[in-house]
Amino acid sequence: MGRWVGPAGLLVAVAIPFVDASPYTLNVLTTAAIFVMLAAGLNIVVGYCGLLDLGYVAFMAVGAYTSGILSTAFELPLLYTIPAVLVVAVLAALVIGAPTLRLRSDYLAIVTLGFGEIIRITATNLDFTGGPTGIFGIPGIDVGGPAGFYFVCVAVVALAVLGSARLERSRLGRAWMFIREDEDAAEAMGVNTYRVKLLAYVFGAIWGASAGVLFAAHLSAVSPQSFVFLQSALVLMAVVLGGMGSARGVVVGAVVISVVPEVLRDLGAFRYVFFGVVLVVVMVLRPQGLWPVRRREPERVDAPVQEGVRV
Amino acid sequence: MLEFTDVHVRYGHVEALRGVSLRVERGEIVALLGNNGAGKSTTLCAASALVPLSKGTISFDGEPLPDKPWDVVRGGLVHVPEGRRVFSTLTVLENLQLGGFACQDKASVSRRIDGVFDLLPLLAKRRGQQGGTLSGGEQQLVAIGRALVAGPRVLMLDEPSMGLAPLMVAAVMDVVRRINAEGTTVLLVEQNARAALGITHRGYVLENGVVTLSGPASVLAEDPRVVEAYLGS
Numbered sequence: 001m002g003r004w005v006g007p008a009g010l011l012v013a014v015a016i017p018f019v020d021a022s023p024y025t026l027n028v029l030t031t032a033a034i035f036v037m038l039a040a041g042l043n044i045v046v047g048y049c050g051l052l053d054l055g056y057v058a059f060m061a062v063g064a065y066t067s068g069i070l071s072t073a074f075e076l077p078l079l080y081t082i083p084a085v086l087v088v089a090v091l092a093a094l095v096i097g098a099p100t101l102r103l104r105s106d107y108l109a110i111v112t113l114g115f116g117e118i119i120r121i122t123a124t125n126l127d128f129t130g131g132p133t134g135i136f137g138i139p140g141i142d143v144g145g146p147a148g149f150y151f152v153c154v155a156v157v158a159l160a161v162l163g164s165a166r167l168e169r170s171r172l173g174r175a176w177m178f179i180r181e182d183e184d185a186a187e188a189m190g191v192n193t194y195r196v197k198l199l200a201y202v203f204g205a206i207w208g209a210s211a212g213v214l215f216a217a218h219l220s221a222v223s224p225q226s227f228v229f230l231q232s233a234l235v236l237m238a239v240v241l242g243g244m245g246s247a248r249g250v251v252v253g254a255v256v257i258s259v260v261p262e263v264l265r266d267l268g269a270f271r272y273v274f275f276g277v278v279l280v281v282v283m284v285l286r287p288q289g290l291w292p293v294r295r296r297e298p299e300r301v302d303a304p305v306q307e308g309v310r311v
Numbered sequence: 312m313l314e315f316t317d318v319h320v321r322y323g324h325v326e327a328l329r330g331v332s333l334r335v336e337r338g339e340i341v342a343l344l345g346n347n348g349a350g351k352s353t354t355l356c357a358a359s360a361l362v363p364l365s366k367g368t369i370s371f372d373g374e375p376l377p378d379k380p381w382d383v384v385r386g387g388l389v390h391v392p393e394g395r396r397v398f399s400t401l402t403v404l405e406n407l408q409l410g411g412f413a414c415q416d417k418a419s420v421s422r423r424i425d426g427v428f429d430l431l432p433l434l435a436k437r438r439g440q441q442g443g444t445l446s447g448g449e450q451q452l453v454a455i456g457r458a459l460v461a462g463p464r465v466l467m468l469d470e471p472s473m474g475l476a477p478l479m480v481a482a483v484m485d486v487v488r489r490i491n492a493e494g495t496t497v498l499l500v501e502q503n504a505r506a507a508l509g510i511t512h513r514g515y516v517l518e519n520g521v522v523t524l525s526g527p528a529s530v531l532a533e534d535p536r537v538v539e540a541y542l543g544s
Binding site (some may be wrong): 191192 | 396
């Protein structure tokens, strides 16, 4: 059954606009698709490699701003900005990753949180990023209106999810798993942990920045308010909710996180209360996520016990 | 083949190694004995570049050791860290495959895995079983086997007998002896001096970060200081 799930999900995603193509529905669907891409990218960093990144939205901001600035300043079609976006994303991953990846666990989380804020505040204060108001009039990707753009998003996102699933099974993906489960043992067995972790960051940045391009095209504007910490937290929530390290799981998690608040819209101001309750219930009932991977190393609670008598 | 000269290692203000000098010749099994906190594990970590030296040198085959752990492994000096560190949700076979990660040549990795299965038939029987379901002794064998797949010329074992039943200790020591007999040089860190001196050629005793005694295993086993401190009369 497993191998049909992906194509079936894709089919559903493609079919919905034929049932309901109202601007509202298309907007929700497009936002969800972009969110799935973000979750797939963060899953590489957090799920595969076990690096807790609390500022992931910084990479999305880098992608959105790069394509927005280039396309408005030089009146380029958005697609032409993609090579530059990829270069800037990789550079951003190296700049952020090179110093931070020497740290582990909590320290890494705090520093990435800081970098997320730095990117947002820098964008708020620079002139060429449009300051607090951001950048307007970004050309969309014009392929037959909002429905057409949605299909483009679905295609890109499907490739991204498939790509991340392939990465997991690659030699690099195995190295990520070794580092996630036991970094010291991986290092002792000859895994170049620093380079391998940096590559997780680079792939995460490429996914995030590409999602940023779609985001800029979707809204035709980018502003710093879109890249607040809450956004990073929501993407992380999608990854954890779906099942860390599970390419399928995070797709489900991202869809839930982006669609459930819309479904609950009738509840008005209370909807986020219910949303919170739903999340808590899910995590209590399925602590490994909605659709976990088969194998996940249980937390190492006990250090090997030293025995007293040894002569 | 592996030579420590005046090696110092500090963790912050604490000096864990205070001038360790020792050597391991090709084909030998050398024991490194000592109590908790004597610096045995730190000595191995220094050789595999997991901790930096603050002073002194370690040379391997007459060359200074590289300063990145993955380059050390590639050079043929492989460390089995304390506490086995077997991936509990991966199968035995997958654990062994990790050992070959640094090696690009798939054919020689699978040849080495076959070699490990020949040496340790028990693992061949358990190849599809998850690491976490094995007994402590079996996990130790997986950890040793995994290191062998990396193709070591010198194998460094950190307390392979830890937490094992006496029969299993003897079995693990026998495996180490056979690995050595097939041509791999071994540096064996142990608290269980009796088990270690039974299979080693020479030994060093480490106390508070310095070598206080050294000599052939048979002499060490008779030395009154070793008998008193580690063997009991």
